[in-house]
Amino acid sequence: FQPNMENQNANFRIGQHMEQIRIQAQTEQDNAEIEVLSLIDRDSGRFYFENEPVAEEFNVQNLQTLESIGRGSFTESVKRSIYTPRKLTIAVKIIHMIDRRSGQNDGKGEAEIVREAENARRSAHDNVVWLHGFVVEQMTCYMCMELMQANVDEVKKVAHDQAGLNIGNRFTNEEIEKFLGCVTVAVVDGLSHLRERARVMHRDIKPNNIMINDRGQVKICDFGVSKRLVTGITSTRARTTGAGCITYMAPEQFSDDVHTVGYGSKAGVWSLGISLHELATGHNAFLGLNDLVIATQIATGDPPRIPRSDHDGFSSHLRNFVDACLFKDELHRASLVATEPNCLQKRQFYKRNVERDDRKSTVMAVLDLVTPHLPHLRHNLGG
Known part of the structure; x- marks a missing residue:
């Protein structure tokens, strides 16, 4: 009885918090209309x-x-x-x-x-x-x-033979990991630049917003819910939580004190980890009937892990990198600041891939496999 009451109380608090998210997001939009x-x-x-x-x-x-x-x-x-x-x-x-x-x-x-x-x-x-x-x-x-040719969600659907393509297994897990290395270096470098140089928090990292082009480049797009980081106490924090897709939101975005202490760039690290997990496994880690169920899973459940097997083709470096992104406590989660001891740039998966000289050719080879299936994947977008 007691655990059930605790779950009900947790769901009630998260439900209240999600209503606060909606109200605060609307307030931010209204305040931003000035000039x-x-x-x-x-x-x-x-x-x-x-x-x-x-x-x-x-x-x-x-x-x-x-x-x-x-x-x-x-x-x-x-x-x-x-x-x-x-x-x-x-x-x-x-x-x-x-x-x-x-x-x-x-x-x-x-x-x-x-x-x-x-x-x-x-x-x-x-x-x-x-x-x-x-x-x-x-x-x-x-x-x-700038025109980009595909997003990595489309790559995922081809790699894992989804969306009724019926093309069989086109990618081995080793090939998927090789591509994920290219994605990882690009997104980490892009997010680090946004934080340290541009002073912008993207707030919506997900496979749909990571793009590839025919020059072998991987780029972040869509600044629709991004936020400027200003000087003072809010220099690396954001307080409005109603931003981005809920399935990629970090646990701290559902905490009771987020409206006062805010959340920082490590929320983007969590989103990157969820995206890499999804690209590796073919499915999003958090599925539910509604936003409340998903929010409860993120806030109270265990963080997802890439399945560990000696024969699945994924390296321990990839698994450890994703694990470093998905610590529920942001204090223990890896950062984007290259000078900090616990940063993503010091992880073996990043270090091995940043040194590769075949990243562009890898991305172009993946795009060549994906391109014939793009009309089918986009057939319901309209003319």
Whole structure:
């Protein structure tokens, strides 16, 4: 009887906490509306190139949209497109906006658009998808980004023969681990740059937001729920927990005191660990009928582990790396700060893969296997 009462109390507290998450996230969005229109006027309609210091002015008429290649929240779609002045193939994220003053349109607020664009602009790095710019017309934002060919969730579906592909086992576990080494180095380097240099917390690391391209690069994308880290006591912490996909959230994001002490970049380390576990095993570690069940599993259950077997093809280095990402207590979890003793950069799995000279060729070989199946995986995205 007593353990059952404890579980009921834990579920009640988590349920209350999730309502606080919803309220606090809405408060953050409302507060962020201040002076947003002037920021849109300043930044909208400027197209930047990586190696050119001066931006070009552009508008929607300069964008020729083609087929859908992705979809996000807020009725977003992502389309392969042509930036016609340069005949440059790009990705355009189309976001329907909401004017909270008039209550029109069911979409993303102006403040979130500006935040996503500004944080992506601050975060320029080899392992972060390049943002060319954005333009807002008729309550719709067109966000122009570097084109990437696939995300690692699509790689997972091909590697583990999911989504009705019926292609058999295309990847051995050794091959999967080799690819995961490329992903690990890129995401750790990207997140470390965001924390130390750009002062940005991504807050939504998951397989859908890790991209690969035909140049063999792995990059982080989607700064829609990212947050600037400011000076003072909040320099490495965020207090608003209603960000990101719940199945990749860290245990501390459901703690009773998160609204006062916040959570830090180690929440992204947890998300990376869950993503690597999912890519290795083919399934997400936390499945449930609703968000409350999932939140309870994360907050009160044991952290997931990659199954240990002498014949599964996964190395102890990979398992130990994922374990280091998935300590429930963030004090014991590995960090992104390369100068700290317990950092991901000092783990053998990272060190062995960062020294490899075949990472780009590995990613390109994986993309070659995935590309024929992308039309099937994306068939329900619309035109």
